[in-house]
Amino acid sequence: GGMGQLYLNTTNPSVATGDGVAMAYRAGAEVTDLEFIQFHPTALYLKKAPRFLLSEALRGEGAYLRNMEMSRFMAKYHLMAELAPRDVVARAIMHELGRVRAKDPVVYLDLTHLDESHVRRRFPRIYKTCMQYNVDITTELIPIRPAAHYAMGGVRTDLDGRSSLPGLYAAGEAAGTGVHGANRLASNSLLEGLVFGARAGKKMRNELKAPAARVAGLPPAAYSNGPLSVPVDASINELQTLMWNQVGIVRNANGLKEAVERLKHIEPQVARPHSRREFEARNLQIAGLLVAQSALAREESRGAHYRTDFPDHNDVKFRKHSVVQAEKIRFE
Ligand SMILES: Cc1cc2nc3c(=O)[nH]c(=O)nc-3n(C[C@H](O)[C@H](O)[C@H](O)COP(=O)(O)OP(=O)(O)OC[C@H]3O[C@@H](n4cnc5c(N)ncnc54)[C@H](O)[C@@H]3O)c2cc1C
The missing domain is CATH 3.90.700.10 (Succinate dehydrogenase/fumarate reductase flavoprotein, catalytic domain)
Incomplete structure (x- = not known):
């Protein structure tokens, strides 16, 4: 699903906390075009x-x-x-x-x-x-x-839903296939879910016929439905306000830098999750940081990403997808 819960105001349901993107990123997968959030x-x-x-x-x-x-x-x-x-x-x-x-x-x-x-x-x-x-x-x-409303980017996949991590597939809003460019046209995401969900399913079925590629070193799964904790909600609220004000519809370098710093500051507050809400908080913090860092790196305006300090396209440098993996961000 999506990550609308990064923002104070969203049309998205409460479950849209960027879990898919954050989990894939933690596991080492590439994520792409996260600066393109449609409002x-x-x-x-x-x-x-x-x-x-x-x-x-x-x-x-x-x-x-x-x-x-x-x-x-x-x-x-x-x-x-x-x-x-x-x-x-x-x-x-x-x-x-x-x-x-x-x-x-x-x-x-x-x-x-x-x-x-x-x-x-x-x-x-x-x-x-x-x-x-x-x-x-x-x-x-x-x-x-x-x-x-909608995250154009997501876990970077090919047109069969395959991510950069062997054995990991993504489809729907969590995936970044590139089909929506910088600004999705209305009604294309249900289509996307159907088409790429089906393609990913077929590809996974074929892959299962071959010997499975294993991903080593993932942390063990933890509880998912523990009690809600009040402090983590304060962190989520702080994050949503910050994202709305500094990484929202109109952006600039100062606001984005401040957001990156403050999101890093929030990290220790959400770093040791036990309950479902705490896991969501951690995923929001990771996804928020990825959106803010990608938006800071894209020094131009394009589609849903608008910067007052770079109000025009820069096709030479940025007619490309942003790709983040671990600490590195590149455009290609
Ligand atoms: C109000 C609204 C109107 C829209 N209207 C349109 C429209 O008219 N046309 C159009 O094309 N698109 C529309 N969209 C966008 C479209 O609905 C979404 O992009 C699409 O539903 C995403 O589908 P999905 O399967 O990727 O994710 P979702 O439908 O969000 O499904 C994700 C699922 O994963 C579950 N989940 C989340 N986290 C976890 C976890 N950690 N573990 C296990 N499960 C988890 C969620 O509970 C959910 O069931 C609209 C969106 C909204 C919010």
Whole structure:
């Protein structure tokens, strides 16, 4: 699965803690393109409500984005206005949020000008879910913010799911096949899971017919369902806040360096896991560090990775995949 739980705001389920990537990395496998984290521009933003994803189809149907002054703002940022690519809309929203002095600013999705019965028919689940939080999307503005949504990178695999470690396969969001480039197109990941899951399955079946390649020296498996521990949740919260602020939608060298240092600082707090939550904390710390280090190394902007200190592409140096193995990072 993914690693959305690295971030304070995410559309991902609580199990998306980067376990696959962190485990593979610890075992010595190469991981790739981890700087490319896609942020969905429009997640419901209400205290005590999960960051429920408000589909792009709402904007496709004609919904507007409005800032706290009630102005439509997207035309300032892109010719396609509300229909601009995900990363452009997410950055524009962050910019609008940064402009206002409100303590907890939001941006709004506005469907109130659309036909009420059509909206209810076309988006029954979104209508029902928002109603649970007392927001009637046909008559009221929906408070939203961007949220971490999808990891384009992962455990580096070939097109049969094989990682760089003999016998280790990965498929789905945990894998980095390269198919999503720097910015996944919506709806391609279910396809990815099916195609590469099946391919990996076939390849593993064939591999089992040959003598098995063994990986030596892995630490023994430990408990997975111990009691939750309060201190580790404080570390997770610190990590999520740090990742959101410094390794989020808009990045720069100073913030990324600070993140790398502070993530290294968190390591001893999560280094000796016993319970499931503690293992997740350790995996989040490892995955977070890998994302931050990869983002720091990629001194350009591309797809979902945007740096204010390097706002343009640098094709000569970086039209390549980042690859991390152990302490080394390279581009190829
Ligand atoms: C709200 C939302 C909407 C989306 N909409 C779309 C869409 O419309 N189209 C599209 O293509 N993609 C969409 N995506 C992305 C897509 O759903 C995911 O990328 C995809 O489900 C990933 O599949 P997966 O099998 O790799 O991982 P998952 O579906 O996350 O499965 C991973 C599994 O591993 C388990 N697990 C985690 N850690 C461990 C561990 N340590 N040990 C054992 N098991 C573990 C988890 O419990 C989970 O069951 C959406 C994602 C979200 C969050």
